[in-house]
Amino acid sequence: MKRTLPYFFFLAAAFVASFFAQRVMAQTATPGTLTAEQATALKALKINNLEKDTYVKSGGFILERYEDRPAYVFNYSDGIKRKIYLYKVYSAADTKDLGLLAIYQNGKTNELKSFVIPGAAGEPKAWDAYLDDMKYVGEKEPGLMPALAFVISREMAMLMGGGAGKTEEGGAKKKEEYNFCFGPQSLVTLADGGSKAIVDVREGDVVMSYDAAKQALSGTRVTALNTHPMAGEATLVGIWTVPTNQLTASVALMPAPAQLLEATANHPVLTTTGRKALGEVAVGELVYRCENGATYLARVVRTGSTGRAAMVYSLTTEKGNYVVAGTVVLDK
Missing domain, CATH: 2.170.16.10 (Hedgehog/Intein (Hint) domain)
Known part of the structure; x- marks a missing residue:
């Protein structure tokens, strides 16, 4: 079971990401084609302040925080807080929608890991690079895969249910934190x-x-x-x-x-x-x-x-x- 669980998350995240990207692009008037070279360049982009920078223009791209959401925050039982920031990616030249950028942060080391999720029209090599990152990077970072799979799954569910963009009372979006508690036989x-x-x-x-x-x-x-x-x-x-x-x-x-x-x-x-x-x-x-x-x-x-x-x-x-x-x- 321990050997198959990481592959379950990998396959589930890959399937959901593909479906989610298609749904997002279906709502975009001007979808674009993300190349493998663009995906590599996106992964190398540096954002000065992940908490405050919801709109970034750099390296030929425009990054816009997806639905203006704050980071997803996961408080794991090892005491390490993990965050995922989700951005929509546009081409700065023609504002075509290229896909999504998910940035994972380890709260203990502050190390960042970027995942570029191509849009439905993305090149096959760009999708291959994303799948490779999920498998090989995800295997080395405990807690990354379930967090990423959950974020993408939840956003897709909200998109399909018409909940994207809704705010809490007062107009502010709710900060997501996921806390876990007692074993079943407690x-x-x-x-x-x-x-x-x-x-x-x-x-x-x-x-x-x-x-x-x-x-x-x-x-x-x-x-x-x-x-x-x-x-x-x-x-x-x-x-x-x-x-x-x-x-x-x-x-x-x-x-x-x-x-x-x-x-x-x-x-x-x-x-x-x-x-x-x-x-x-x-x-x-x-x-x-x-x-x-x-x-x-x-x-x-x-x-x-x-x-x-x-x-x-x-x-x-x-x-x-x-x-x-x-x-x-x-x-x-």
Whole structure:
């Protein structure tokens, strides 16, 4: 399965990109033919400020941010923020539509990788170059292929559904961020004290929640189970905690094993200093745990990767928090 997954993304992205390009060009009055040489030149173009430069004229091309959208932002569980900027490409000489330019940015290294998606009239060699980039560049950069495939698929879906160009209230386009959470077998505490795997929780279920102001437990109704298939199998991290009254001078001498909360690094948990992403919680910090209908403070004694990956899920609740693996976590 691990060997076939990259090829699945590769084939899916190639098919969707081709179809998407045809749909875009079908709406263009003056389509042009992108050559392989032009594709190479486009990949070499430098944009001074990707966040602010939505219109660029350089090297015989005009770049215009597609539908004036901000970058797509992906917060992966390895703590690295990845972005994709999407531009329409025109010939500066005759303003003919040549295709699309997708620029991928690794938030840790700030390294950029450009993908030139020819229009439907693009030369076969230009398409060959795009497919080669997806395969060989995508294989070397974890997280790139699912992000690129998702962006193109989503834009195509919006185009076909007539949603391209729509704005949020107030006229500003919504900034997209995709966050991922808990593995399917993570146990959610129910209001009656029982538990259920998060993948089995349904809208209307009543789960346990915590009122920090009243320092009391109560039930809260689930309004949605959120699944995140675009993440594929996300890498999980964890925090290991022990009750504050069980701490000893040596963690090795603890009377009870540390309790693990496992999720993606960006899921928020409730600490005594407020809301904090799981991956930002440090050793020594205090979190709220729930057991046998009572809450208590637990100190973090270890953090780090759990070495596991899984499809991931999260809940939306009426009170904005719930209990997973005995620890109070927050809606996103």
